[in-house]
Amino acid sequence: METFKQHLDKFITITDEEFASVLSFFQEVEVKKKQDLMLSGEICKSMYFVVKGCLRKFFVNEKGIEQTTEFAIENWWITDTFAYERQIKTDFCIQAVEKSIILEINLQTQEELLNKHPVMERYFRMIYQRAYAASERRIRYLYEMTREELYVNFSTLYPWFIQRIPQYLIASFLGFTPEYLSEIRAKLAKSRS
Secondary structure, three states: OHHHHHHHHOOOOOOHHHHHHHHOOOEEEEEOOOOEEEOOOOEOOEEEEEEEOOEEEEEEOOOOOEEEEEEEOOOOEEOOHHHHHHOOEOOOEEEEOOOEEEEEEEHHHHHHHHHHOOHHHHHHHHHHHHHHHHHHHHHHHHHHOOHHHHHHHHHHHOHHHHHHOOHHHHHHHHOOOHHHHHHHHHHHHHHHO
């Protein structure tokens, strides 16, 4: 779990002994590609930290089409924050995009962790602030950018996603059809040659 320790070290200072204690509050889970961790209609009980692999959060719209709203790769967290904080039914699904290793924690255990290690309050506050800022930026991009600009911006900011995540999921995240994404990619490739 050196990955998780290195991640925490970016935000807070804890000893190896404290880290061992912090880690004991989490459950390490190995998930297969396309395995569901949470389904729409279930109580959102857990938050997930990606040690290795990739997860995605999505909902199914009224037309029956999956709409990806979020990805989580190494050192990223994912959950339905609204449902998790209230311990209510979620409208989202969380699924593994790749075979993954994750750390899972539920709300009650997280409260126990925060009571025993108050420094983790600072860690989670910083994580939530970053997630909120990223969400605000994404909303602005959706309003201001053309679809082509949206793809160029995404592929520039997150080039590793383009290599790693299937195109139909990237299209879903950006609000495109896979066919439209193919057209954009072909147009960009043509303009570069």
